[in-house]
Amino acid sequence: MDILDSSNAPTNYKRLDFIGLLPKIIIADLIETITLIQNNETYDPSFLDSAEHFSVFEVAFSNPYFSIENSLTIHMDDLKLLLTEWFEFRNS
Numbered sequence: 001m002d003i004l005d006s007s008n009a010p011t012n013y014k015r016l017d018f019i020g021l022l023p024k025i026i027i028a029d030l031i032e033t034i035t036l037i038q039n040n041e042t043y044d045p046s047f048l049d050s051a052e053h054f055s056v057f058e059v060a061f062s063n064p065y066f067s068i069e070n071s072l073t074i075h076m077d078d079l080k081l082l083l084t085e086w087f088e089f090r091n092s
Contacts, residue, residue, distance in 0.1 A: 006090070019086055027087045036082045037063050 019027070029047055034044040040063075060067040069071045 005020075015072070016068075016072070016082070019083065025091060026089065027083050027090075031080060031087065034066070034076050034083075037061055038076060038080075055071050 022030075033043050033047050058069050060070075061076075064076050065073045066076050066079050
């Protein structure tokens with residue numbers, strides 16, 4: 001079974017499989033950006049453009065939520081945890 005297989009994921013959560021396609025630098029940037037937003041600090045909104053530049057996904061932040069492709073919304077805490085675990089796995 002493919003570790004990125006999301007065919008059995010409930011509802012829209014199968015769209016989270018995009019995380020497996022992200023370069024490590026984008027994962028790190030997403031984690032950093034989420035942290036900045038959660039701390040009410042200024043972040044570089046051009047990061048959203050760079051993510052779209054990679055043609056990976058359309059994202060939007062609305063603290064405390066992160067939206068993907070205007071159809072999936074996930075709490076930033078959950079997404080940050082998922083990204084951190086995936087980043088650590090890829091670095092192991």
